[in-house]
Amino acid sequence: MDKATPGASRDNTEEMDVEKDLTNKFLSGEMSFAEYSSEWCDGEDEEDTEEFKRNDGDVAQSVQLIEKSNFRRRRRTRLSPALMGLMGEANLRFARGDIEMAERMCHEIIKQLPTAAEPYQTLAQIYEHDIEKSLQFSLLAAHLSSSDAEHWWRLAGLCKQINDVKQEMICYSQAVKSEPQNLEAHMKRLDYLTKLEENKYPVNTLNITRVKCYHKIVVSLPSSEGEIIMKYAKMAATMYHSTSETEKAVEVMAAAYKKCPSLFTLEDINILLELLILQKQYQACIDIFVSNIGVEIEAEIQTVKNSNGEIEEHTNYLNCVIPENMAVDLKSKLLVCFIHLGAFTLVKNLLNDFLGSDVEKAGDLYMDIEEAFSSVGHYEMAIKLLEPLVTNTNFDLGAVWLKYAECLQKLGREDDAIQAYYKVLKHVPQHPDACRKLFTILKMRGDIGEALKILQQDYKYVVSASLLYEQCQILKNQNNLFKYLEVGEALFSRDLTKFRNQEELKIACRTKGTVDLIYSFRTMRGESTYHEEDIQFEEESFRLTNQQEYEFFKELLKIACDNKLYCTMQRLTFYAMITKGLHFCRQAVEFYCFQACFLNRDYSNALRFIKEFSTKYPGPRTYNLLSFVINSLDENTHGKFLSRLFLKDYNIVKHMFLGNNFLISGRYLVALKYFLEYHEQCREPLSALLIAVTILAMAAQRTVDKHHNLILQGMSYFLTYKQLRKCDQEAYYNIGRAYQMLSINNLAIEYYERALACGPITTCDKHGQIDLTKETAYNLYVLYKDQAPEIARRYIMNYLVI
Structure with missing residues (x-):
């Protein structure tokens, strides 16, 4: 008998500890049986496929691997002689009808050894009258023992009786693991999955998917089932490709190729080659070309020193002979592989042969080879493939012209590159890469005006946030502040929406992260989710950090404030209210909102903020602002708020x-x-x-x-008031106003004259003299103009003429 390695023993011990811990949690009621089963079976399918991926041997080795895997997972915990005797006694008591004592004995064994299957089997028989509890004990015993597939099918049937869909699927999966080479087991699981899908069951909540079932079939069945393997390999690869899981698609096709390469048609090989190229496995592609397509390659192995001074082997390709009837798409893939492997002596001959292909039919293949050349820096070769395309009307496309322009730029042909980039923008007016690269060329040439025009995007169409940010930086450097403000506001509105009504603004003032809430509010009202004036942005990874966004916001706000663009200032602050990145400075943003509303004379919205500030930060400044806002409003319905404000x-x-x-x-x-x-x-x-x-x-x-x-x-x-104020001009003026209101004109004139004889109220460094002389003279003019126009005229000439 082979001795177990210390590492393996340690792994087994850890695995047993995990099993014991899970079982104890279930028995103590800390987790339900569904949770217990999910923990037990979680990830087993993935482990199986990984083992087959790592296995490079033949079918016999695969069978051995399956057996070892099953042995490792299904090993039994053996009872000690003492517990074995107690288990026999429990079964004997159960047979005689002493059920209570038999149950107590089983629980005693479980208490000492929770991972032994025998007591759970007996308990399942004891609770036959309670189908749910009996099933749980049966499932627990099956998990802890080396149960065969038939036993799992029986348990699946019991799960079906109590409508436990999740546990039933686990039973089917366990049956597949018990006999992975049994096609019938796989098909039963697939049939059950199909029934669930037909009944609209949320199969995404289960630990299995259809593509996993297909993958399992491919890696489990022997090579004698080649046709079935090929069928499900293609289906799995298609599903993986549709979800962009290229690596998984390569795995399943490679597994099928190892088992039955003779069954691969040219179409299948083409699919496999395409997947391998996506994964950059070029040498594997060359092996397939040689073994399945009849390509003859002469090569030699050389030993060279790498950049680290280490010796490594390098394949030097000397010659290549391809079949005469080789399909053009296979030729293109062979070219791509040789390009990436650095076999340029072979590439030149193969390229001359390929360029004889019809551009109308093979235009996409031209692009594939061009991309390979460009990726390794051979732009002079790439341009040879692009020139036939740009002259063909069927390939007069923005993507083709962009590749052509990039190649020209790399080759230093800037004049031609500029024309090519303009061609791209003709086809795709706001292509961000083309705009960015054309801007770079024009800027290097010193044509800043034309370069900035290139960066300008039309907000009616989908725009690029990264390009807007670059445009902002250039405008800032050029000190073009008004344009910078316009573009910056557009960029700042990314992922936001404009408010349609006061209700949406209330949502923004009361809660954080309100964009989604506003969308929900619009949906509830039966309105379109997006505002008709919202700018649509491309899906990009471009993001500013929270601090960058805050600094950017303050910079835009300062420009708007300095230039008295208070409407713009208010829009920016409202955007900031629902910007997730500015939640960390919410209080500062709210104060900026108040300032913007105040300066824009939007006192109704300013009142929302100053009410909150007066509650949080009581004091003379806050009360002065509150008083000013309240007095600036037409309505006077703030009595209750003011009473509550000073109540505590x-x-x-x-x-x-x-x-x-x-x-x-x-x-x-x-x-x-x-x-x-x-x-x-x-x-x-x-x-x-x-x-x-x-x-x-x-x-x-x-x-x-x-x-x-x-x-x-x-x-x-x-x-x-006059005695307390101690400011004669102001006091006389106000008393004069009072007498004028009462139509006691002689006294009004007397006090106005006294006000004129007084000096100014005060002098301020910022505002200069504060003086009521002009106001007083005008009131006197009003009093005299009907009865004594000459006197009225004298007041105008002396005090009111500039």
Whole structure:
């Protein structure tokens, strides 16, 4: 008997520990049986295919590998003599009808050795009256023992009775593993999969797919089943190719080729060669050409030193003879292989033969060979294949002209390359690669104006984000800030959408990552998901980091602000609200949004943000901004918000806010109440002025009695205001306004004259003198113009002429 290696023993021990841990978790109720089965069987199909891929031997070796694999997975945990005796006693008690004692004995054995199959088999018989529990014990016993395929079929039938689809599929897969060379087992599993698909069952939730079943058939069946192997190999390769799993497609076709190469037709060989070329297995392709197509190749092995100084073998191809009737597509593939293998002495002869092919029929093959030449840097050879194509009307395509232009550029023929790139843009007006490369050539020639025109994209069509970013960098370097702002805004709107209404803006203000929510909102309303003005971008891997995107956003915002483009500024900030990359600086973005709305005089949207700021950051600056925004709005429905704002953190400023709100809305008595409460505590000139204005507004109402008393009270508060303000020009001006409103013109003129005699209110470094002289003179002009036009004219000439 061969001794087991230490590594193998260690692997077996680890595997047994995993099995024991899984079994204990199931018995203790930590996982359901479905989870237990999934953990047990997860990935076994993939392991099988990997083993066959690594196996380079014949069918006999494959059979041995299957047997070893099954032995490794299905090894039994043997009971010790003591436990064997206890197991026999349990079976005897069960046969005599002492079911309770038999069950207790089985559980005792499981407690000592959870991975032994015998106690689970007995428990399955004990619970025959409970089909679900009996099935679980039977499945557990089958997992832990070397069950044959028939046993798994029987268990699959029991699973079907309780409609356990997932476990039934696991049973079919286990049956296939028990007898991998049994075609009937594979077909039963495929039939069951077909039934599930017909019944619309979500088969993607199972640990098996149709293409895996096909792959398993190919790697499991012996070479005597060649026709079946070929059938399913083609089906699997087609499915893998459709999902871009080229490596898997190569695996399954290579496995079929090793088992039955004689059954490969020219079409099958062509498919295999194409897949091998995609995987860059050029030497394997050469072997197939020699063994199956009749190509004769003379070569020698040379030993050379590589760049690291190591000796390695290198194949030097000396001569090649191809069959006379060899298909042109096979010739092209042989050429591609020799190009990548560096056999250019053979390539020249084969290329001359290939160039005699009809361009109309073999144009795609011309492109394949050209790509091979270009990939190894032989552009002078590649151009020979492109020239016949660009002169052919059937291949007057953008892709062909792009390859041609790139070759010309590599060969240094810049004038011809420029014309070729213009041809590309004629066919595909916004091709990003062509625009980028043509821009590079024009820029190197110093033609910056024309180069920038090339980068300009029409936003009505699909645009490239990477090209927009490059255009931004060039415009920034050229200091073309307005164009930079336009292109930058277009780039910044990637993966975003424009707001259609205020409801969508509310969603953006309340939540993060709102693009998907806005799309869902539109769908719910029966609207088109995308805004008609949204720019459509190509699918690209181009991305800015979160920090880069934030800096880019601030840069665009600064340009818009400096140039007073407040509408653009507001659009940018709204974009930023729903940009996922700017979630880390959400608070800053919200403040930028408020500033943009404020500067753009969109006070209704500014109010959304300043309300939140006043709650989070209470203080004089916030309250001043809140007051300004509220007073700039037409509606006055903010009383409840203001009451809530100062409810928790009482602040005397509350009376000023509420008083102003009620004063503007015409509720003078309530406003007066709040102003008086504030004035009692603060004794400020502003509160005295507001009380005076409120009382005079009440006096002007027809429904109020004792107008004269109200006027006297109002004017007394004006005098209080004058004493507290200690600024004669402003105080006299406001008192004059009050008398003018009351039509007491003689007193109004007196106070206006006093205001004119006073100096300016103050001087500011930023705004200069703050002076009410012009306003006062104009009011005097209004008072005199009807009765004394000469005096009115004197005021205009003295104070209002620039």
